[in-house]
Amino acid sequence: MNHQQQAKNKLWKFSPIPNIEESNFNKILERFYDMGVEGLTRENTQNAMDGRLLDFNGPVILTIKTGSIKKSDIPGIDEIIDRIICLEGRNSYTKETIKHMRNKINQEEVRYISFEDYNTRGLTGARNGQSGSLSDTWGIYAYNKGVHFEESDSAVETSRGGSHGVGKIASNAASDINLMYFANCDEHGDKHLGGTVQLIEHVFEDHCYRSTGYFTDIEYLDDNKSKFYPYVNKFHRVFEKSTRGLKIIIPFLRDEFDSEEDIIKSICDSFFVSILQGKLEVNVNDEKITRDTLEQYVKNSRYYNQDITEAKKEFTPLYVDTYLSETPQDLIVSDGLKDYHFHLYFRYDEEIPKGRVAIVRTIGMKVEDFKVTGNVNKPFNAVIIGNAEEDAYLKSLENESHTKLSSEHIKDPLLKKHAKRFINNLSKEIAKIIEEAIKKNNPTDGLMNTKDILYVVETQFKKDLSDTLGTVMVSNGRPVVKASTNVPKKKKQERKKNEKEQDPPKKKRDPLKRQKRQDTENGTEIEEQRREKYSAHPDMVERIILGNKEVLRFDLAKSEQITNETSCDISLSIIDGMGVEYPNEFKINDNYSNVVDLNSGIAYNISDNVIKDVRITQGVAELQLELKDSYNKSLKFVYYVEV
Known part of the structure; x- marks a missing residue:
């Protein structure tokens, strides 16, 4: 018996090649596998809606069933098993995948899922087989990868969900052995069954073959050419399609895809508008999702968190x-x-x-x-x-x-x-x-002039903050001056009748106070030569958030200590409503994509969670910070200036 006759006698057909050149599984398989149940149901539901009857105003009905079937009832399964046994992995990924396939083919009963649509056209031109005609959708769906049928009516084509021609492989990705079948009943009542399996290029019975196998009959023509024709559907009832439309059957269903709850959620997630508009109804085993019942699933805590x-x-x-x-x-x-x-x-x-x-x-x-x-x-x-x-x-x-x-x-x-x-x-x-x-x-009372004021902190918050925070914070975080919350404020003394007897007015305290450190070696106080770090009083800092940008303005002219400085470093810490500080909790690079000078647009470097070398112009430093999506705009901060 020659090679052609041997191939003719097999239910599955793989195209012969002279040599093995590709040793990997189709990369699109992994993409749809990663998308899980959502990707599987989305593609097959979309295909059903794309195939809707054009002269019918009712909904497309899709029935999704999960169940078990004997391995022996799967058409041509022994041939697929023989091929899988012959596969040879040439890298760790393919070796692991082949091992997984071989473990699964030992089951005598396997899980499956099917997608059967109604009020749809089904595939056309099955009698013509691999015709190459754009009007024969059976040939396009069954035998062409990366191609999708285009409607002759441009309006219908525009409304279709598919366009790239890769979604068919989503069904293969849901199978442990990358196997799927499709049963079709067309406008003439003709019933056919096709299928595909995605393996790798392999050697079988001393011949090299392509990775994709087709469940199809074949006719050999002159000039060493051949043509595929579909099988008339006389197989197990799981593969039966008796009404016009298409039915997808996926045996060896992966465990992670075998969840009725996830299937229902994925339908609601992707097609809630179709269902509410009455364009689609979906039956998942015994559950019916229609425009009248959709909210019962969406508002059910079994499927969605209702908080x-x-x-x-x-x-x-x-x-x-x-x-x-x-x-x-x-x-x-x-x-x-x-x-x-x-x-x-x-x-x-x-x-x-x-x-x-x-x-x-x-x-x-x-x-x-x-x-x-x-x-x-x-x-x-x-x-x-x-x-x-x-x-x-x-x-x-x-x-x-x-x-x-x-x-x-x-x-x-x-x-x-x-x-x-x-x-x-x-x-x-x-x-x-x-x-x-x-x-x-969130209406505001009256008008606010924001020409000079970038951000206004609530008066009470600033009062509480200034009472709670120390004026100065040295580099190691040790407070030098801190208001005690345990000491009650003194009552105002009665004004003395004699103005001369009044205490002289106190000098206004500088909002930035330079710190001296204790020398640990000789116990004497010395002027700290390195840069000093100060906490900024709330009155010195103005802040506003506009869209995805935040603007900070530091009025450092209020401090006599740094009047001659032309640059400084700035850092910040989160504080809560009680003024409690949480140092090192806030990471600048995690919350801002960039920090620039508001006037010049020059970008500032960020090192060790500190904005470095911020320009001071006439006692004022102004920054513009671009917010990342993860930024929490409700946070409050205490700011530090280091010179």
Whole structure:
């Protein structure tokens, strides 16, 4: 029997190659594996919605089932096992992966997950097999990697979720042996079964083969060419698809993907808008997620933490409330060439700890939890949805896994430039709305002239602070002068009738007092020759936060001790409302991305948690600090000046 006849008799087909050149598994497998259940359900749900019936106004219905199946009932599994046994790893990663595969193939009963859609078109042209025609979606889905079918109707194509052609491999990544099947029933009622397995290039029965195997029949043509044709579906009921549409079956389901709770959450996280709009219904085993039941899952503590103050990583309950309760407002974002118009559902709530924006495509799929630059810790929540034109642009900005807007994958320099500008402007426009909401919810009494005053500390806080803090703090942190909180203040003495008998007025104390140290060798006091460190009285420091920037102004002219200094070092420590200091708790580099001179823009160096060589001009030092997302704007500080 020749090689072609041997291949014809096998259910799985691997293309022969002259030599092994690639010894690694497909890198996209690892990417989708890292995305977990969310990546798996997202890709297959998106595929179902992309395949919706165009003349049908009802919802796409997706049924997700998990269960167990005998290994012997999996079509062609013995051939896959034989291939896995022959795999040879050439680095630590492939060796470990192959070992894991070999451990899993010894099971007699394996777990599986299936995704079956209804009210969908299914794949077309299965009878034509590997035709190469763009209208035969079976051939594209079954046999082409990195290619996705494009709708002839541009409006329909724009609304589709897929665009990169890599999502099909998400199903392989969910299997311990990178195995998946797809059952199809088309408009003619034809039922076929296909499948793929992702291995590595390998030697089998003295021949070298490519890494990808196809569950398919083959016809050999003249000139040493061949063509794939699908099998008519007469296999186990788990692989059956009797109504029009597509069914994905993934045997050897990984343990970490086998969680009904996580599957339900991932559906709610990515498709809450589709479900609320009545475009999608999902059945997960016996659980039904529809527009009437979605809130039952989102507001269930089994799935989501219901404490709004703890919404720091999961935002779906907030998104659903925002989308259902807020009236959308118009948001215009430019990429530098044209304006894009969005509907923004915006909610301001002081209890919300982290501000995020759900960017949603018109298909109803959330792209990402967008972080507005400089506003990630602001108390808001928002959902943004565009129209068809905006949807097309967002689609062009999505990364391969449809989980983030990015310009990194865009090759054209001009398009890349405008994509970056759009993403930056998206942050800026939403930031304006956030700032407006903050002002509206935190009104000030009267007008404040901020020309010379950068930041005003509450009078009582400054009074308490000055009573509690020492005037001088030496380098080792030992206080020299400190107000005692245990000594009651003296009552004011009655004014003496004779002005001559009054005590002479006390000289105003310098807010920065130079410190002398004790010489430990001879016990005599000497003038400290090295730099001295002083705590700054609150009256000397003015502070304001504007967006993602903080401005500090030190009026050092109030101190007679450093009138001739032209530079200084500045450091800071956190204090609480009682004036208790927490030295070394606050790290400058962890909270500020850069520190510059406000007037010249010259960047200052930061060493040992100290801002070095800050310029003093006419007794004033002014700094501008750019905040990182992790910065807590509610912190209070005591500042130190070292000269």
